[in-house]
Structures are given as C-alpha cells and as structure tokens.
Amino acid sequence: MLEYNLPKYLPSAEELPDSDETPVDNELQELIPGLLKAILLILWAERMDWFFGIDMGIYYHPDQPPIVPDGFLSLGVERFYDEELRPSYVLWDEKIVPTLVLEVVSQTYRKEYTTKLNEYADLGILYYVIYSSRRRRKPRLEVHKLINSKYELQAGNPVWLPEIGLGIGCDRGNYSGVTREWLYWYDLSGKRYPTPQEQIKLVQKRAEVAEQRAQQMAQKLRSLGIDPDHFD
Numbered sequence: 142m143l144e145y146n147l148p149k150y151l152p153s154a155e156e157l158p159d160s161d162e163t164p165v166d167n168e169l170q171e172l173i174p175g176l177l178k179a180i181l182l183i184l185w186a187e188r189m190d191w192f193f194g195i196d197m198g199i200y201y202h203p204d205q206p207p208i209v210p211d212g213f214l215s216l217g218v219e220r221f222y223d224e225e226l227r228p229s230y231v232l233w234d235e236k237i238v239p240t241l242v243l244e245v246v247s248q249t250y251r252k253e254y255t256t257k258l259n260e261y262a263d264l265g266i267l268y269y270v271i272y273s274s275r276r277r278r279k280p281r282l283e284v285h286k287l288i289n290s291k292y293e294l295q296a297g298n299p300v301w302l303p304e305i306g307l308g309i310g311c312d313r314g315n316y317s318g319v320t321r322e323w324l325y326w327y328d329l330s331g332k333r334y335p336t337p338q339e340q341i342k343l344v345q346k347r348a349e350v351a352e353q354r355a356q357q358m359a360q361k362l363r364s365l366g367i368d369p370d371h372f373d
Contacts, residue, residue: 151233152203167247171195173272173324174212174243176316177309179337180326181214189220198229199239201264208260212243216305238265240305243324246273258285262292268302270309272324282311282324299327307334 178193185191192215198207207229215230218237232238242261244253251257253271261269269285269292284300285292299310308327316323316336326334335343359369 170211170245173245176323180334184334191216192218192220194230200231210242211245213239214241215239241268242266243270
C-alpha cells in the first residue's frame with residue numbers, strides 16, 4: 142500500500158492530532174461532501190464496509206502532517222470502530238487507501254489542480270474529484286482516475302465509477318434550503334439517487350397513494366353493500 146518504509150513504532154489515531162486547525166473558507170466545502178455522505182447513509186444503510194470522511198486528516202506517515210481533503214470515501218474498512226468514532230484516518234491502521242477523494246475549490250486556491258493531484262496519485266487513490274462552481278470555460282466537475290500511476294480526466298456527467306458501483310455528477314437541486322448546483326450519486330443508467338429530503342417526500346407520497354387506494358376500495362365495498370369496517 143505504501144511505497145516507503147514506516148518506522149517500527151507507530152502512533153495510533155488517538156495519539157495523533159485530529160485536525161490541522163485550518164478552518165474551511167467556504168460553506169460549500171462542508172455542505173457538498175455532507176450531501177454525498179447523507180445519500181450514502183440511506184443508500185448503503187445495511188453495509189458496514191465503508192467510511193466517508195469530511196474534513197478529516199489522512200495520515201500516511203507519522204512524521205508528516207496529514208492530508209485533509211474536503212471529503213473521501215474508503216471501501217472495505219469498518220464503518221465504525223466504537224462509539225467514539227474515528228478521530229482521523231490512519232493508513233497504517235486502516236491498511237486501505239481511500240478509493241475516492243473530493244476537493245471543493247473555494248476563493249482561496251489550495252493547489253487542487255497541481256500539488257494535490259500529485260499527492261493523491263502518490264498515495265494511490267483511485268479517483269480524485271475536483272469541483273469548482275466558479276469555473277466558466279472549463280468543466281466545473283473533474284473526475285480523475287489513476288491509470289498507470291497517472292491521473293486521467295474522465296469524460297461525462299455523471300461519471301460512472303465501476304469500482305465503487307456508483308456514478309458521480311452535478312446537477313441543480315435543493316439541499317439544506319439552498320437551490321443551486323450540487324454533487325450527487327447516480328446509478329448505472331444515469332439516474333440520480335434522491336437526497337434524504339427527497340426520500341422523505343417519496344415515502345410520504347407513497348403513503349398518501351396507499352391511503353387513497355384504501356379509501357377507494359372501501360367506497361367500492363360499501364357500494365356493494367359490504368361494510369369494510371366489519372369485513373371478515
């Protein structure tokens with residue numbers, strides 16, 4: 142997993158700082174990965190082999206500061222360790238490199254298209270996703286896939302990620318009371334998975350339809366001289 146030698150004695154996640162104390166400078170850096178995680182919590186509710194971190198440090202060497210993407214997804218790891226949850230993501234403990242990392246570009250450019258591109262490639266992270274809502278002439282969403290140790294830009298919106306079993310793309314919608322362009326997960330056919338709020342509305346709508354059908358059936362029974370309240 143790691144291409145260099147690690148020290149013999151390694152600190153645990155509890156012994157390492159759980160933050161680089163660098164505040165996010167854009168609310169979208171929290172909301173966009175937060176929406177992706179919220180959808181996964183519904184979509185993969187029964188799965189316990191994944192973890193989605195938001196603004197969490199990824200430690201790759203005890204003598205180096207962590208890399209802190211806006212969001213990242215790991216597959217094949219324990220979803221929860223215990224009730225204290227993860228303070229950080231430590232590669233020598235997890236044994237698995239994240240499959241996907243996400244950077245949301247803000248007004249303060251943080252070398253998302255240069256230095257971080259190389260850092261994530263060196264770690265062997267399969268997908269590097271960059272989103273910049275301020276772009277006008279270039280795509281706002283870029284999905285890079287690691288092929289032969291180099292990232293290659295993937296075409297399309299959404300982009301299918303076969304190793305994850307999901308697609309990722311951007312579209313206009315409403316989340317947290319804000320109507321704008323957001324990132325979403327998609328199925329193989331390109332259909333967007335609903336947000337938690339949309340899921341609630343779907344359930345409510347289905348319940349209303351079921352209630353209407355039940356009332357229609359009751360009325361039909363009454364027209365036949367059958368009391369549905371005493372139907373045996």
